Amino acid sequence: MTEAPVAIAPDVYWIGALDPQLRVFDVILKTANGTTYNAYCVRGATGVAVIDTVKAEYADTFFERLEQVARYDEITVIVLNHLEPDHTGALPELMRRAPQARLYISVKAQLMLKGLLKSEDLSYTPVDTGDTVDLGGRTLTFLNTPFLHWPDTQCTYLNEEALLFSGDVFGCHFCDPRLFNDRVGDFRFSFEYYYQHIMRPFREHVRYGLDLIEPLDLKLIAPAHGPILRDTPRAYVQRYRQLAAPLLHNEAADRAKTLVIFYISSYGNTALMALAVRDGAESIDGVRASLYDLQGGEVTPFVDLIEEADGIVFGSPTINGDAVKPIWDLLSSLAVVNIKDKLGAAFGSYGWTGEAVQMLEDRLRGLKLRVPVAGVRVKLIPTGEELARCHEFGKQLAEHLTGRASRRVIDMSELLKEPSHAQG
Amino acid sequence: MPKANVTFEDIGVTVTVPAGTRLIEISEKVGAGITYGCREGECATCMMKIVSGMENMTERSVLEDKVLQENMASRKHRLACQAQVLGGEIVVRPG
Known part of the structure; x- marks a missing residue:
């Protein structure tokens, strides 16, 4: 033919x-x-x-x-x-x-x-x-x-x-x-x-x-x-x-930076941390923080949320040396949206070793997010003091989002003493 | 030993380092958003933008120059695994 x-x-x-x-x-x-x-x-x-x-x-x-x-x-x-x-x-x-x-x-x-x-x-x-x-x-x-x-x-x-x-x-x-x-x-x-x-x-x-x-x-x-x-x-x-326009009008966009916090929790410990992170972020004017339990949603709408957010935080327990699958599923579904230069962070409770937080931070950097605040890791049930650290962590994230974070100066010799990156 | 101040804009941190330090050594330790691949100046994964202070960095080697050109980098870009600081103030960001 x-x-x-x-x-x-x-x-x-x-x-x-x-x-x-x-x-x-x-x-x-x-x-x-x-x-x-x-x-x-x-x-x-x-x-x-x-x-x-x-x-x-x-x-x-x-x-x-x-x-x-x-x-x-x-x-x-x-x-x-x-x-x-x-x-x-x-x-x-x-x-x-x-x-x-x-x-x-x-x-x-x-x-x-x-x-x-x-x-x-x-x-x-x-x-x-x-x-x-x-x-x-x-x-x-x-x-x-x-x-x-x-x-x-x-x-x-x-x-x-x-x-x-x-x-x-x-x-x-x-x-x-x-x-x-x-x-x-x-x-x-x-x-x-x-x-x-x-x-x-x-x-x-x-x-x-x-x-x-x-x-x-x-x-x-x-x-x-x-x-x-x-x-x-x-x-x-x-x-x-x-x-090419945002999916829905964001009623907070003019007055607030948006921080979305995704978590998953085996025994409620990472969930407790997530609440404290949210409260800490909300304590700073000009930030709208939202909390989502990954077990209660599907990937696609969460991707939509991430596309519109200014900052993304992941809370994961560590199970057998890794962050949990629903988090990785979401993090492997972001190729369809532009997330470069958004703020990223991670936190989580763990029982034995607690690798999840750093693994998530590395992934966020790999996706070209900026990760200015080192994550909070808590062994098992968070104490009042540890929840206060989570609150402070959320507050620092909000300060970075709103451009209020103070610049820090460190000497290289201090960094060399620490096993991994040492931020505030 | 001469020192340099390297500021990572994405995380708002300045690190005081000895002259001769490669940027990869600092950014990795401080958690700046510069990611790495081969670490040998070939893959260009660690390409970053020198916001200011290029005069305080070592010159591009032939290899680094070739890789940057192949990746359509501007004159403000360097490879974190190759560029060394000489002194003074340097401001960088992922890019």
Whole structure:
């Protein structure tokens, strides 16, 4: 069967590939009906542009479609909106077949391109927002949209057709050969799911990208995966704007920093500590502290809470030398939200050894949270004095959140006397 | 022995250290949010930002310079496992 290209606008063709059998994408995403790798060809009076390619296994299909709309010696421009291998798998062969074509990539894509092609001797043009390429009566304008969803990502706008080649933004894993959003099956779930798993950790960057995209006249959005959005394309832009906003209005946000405390307790000891930490944090004006028993909730809403919080504290007993599984389950579910630079801390009661607190602190640092106050560990049942330490710990966390913590000066020789990090 | 004051912005702590100390030795002890991988200047996991006081640090070695460039670091970035303090005031943060 001949793989036919599909015209999506005058002299603009979809030349991508369908992958209906794919069920898991990039380890983290499921898809119940596969995906598409969308590539496009734009013909102008003096030049031809190829925008993105496909996953390597689908290169033959891509070239078959491309050859029906352009000769290789006509191709003057190759645009890579995103260098991930599902869009660049056919690039080396395309460069071999069309050696005269000039590569246009974002500034941040340069080192990735060298890594991808394993060559330092490459010729390309790095482009930024507002840079253009003329194809003869047709103009491609670049929009630098970093972290949607890699540092290198950009969008490319075909001025004369008001057509945005958006890369992964506005895409989804949904495979339907009818291609256009007004003809394919219901892909709304896939669209939302894709945002939640791919774009959500970068929502500040999504907002930045939308600021560039929203002013454009948009007749059609041609993403790198899933349906081509020709019916009400702006509705998908508006939906992204909604998705990139906080889930609910935080009524305390204007007057308070938010500290969420998650705990789990075998015999009520870590729970007692959690209450004291909460009370200590609440004793500082401008902090809203909230307490959650991990046994009473599920991971997803807790991830939502963490996304909006300024500080996160974990209270865990130590069982057989480790923090407990519900804590690790939550801590291994945070890749979908941005938590960098939030305040983190840990505490807990233990019976024998008490490793959990430091393990959690190390994990929080690994997730790029700042951990300014060393955690409190208590052997078995906390005394009044130990609960006072927990109260003080909560207070110190609140002081750090509100910028009231005093800076401390330590001599290295003091640090060397201690087995682990020695904060206040 | 000359001393340097290294301030870790993320945790609000200043540590007074002897000249020649590598930043990794301090940040690990003090619990600053600089994480580590290979500790040999190859993986760039410990890349951090020198907020001020770059003149009080050793120069980049050829290896460190190569790794930083490969990771698209700015001129303000260093590897905590490679950079040593020489003296004076230095302010750093994870990054």
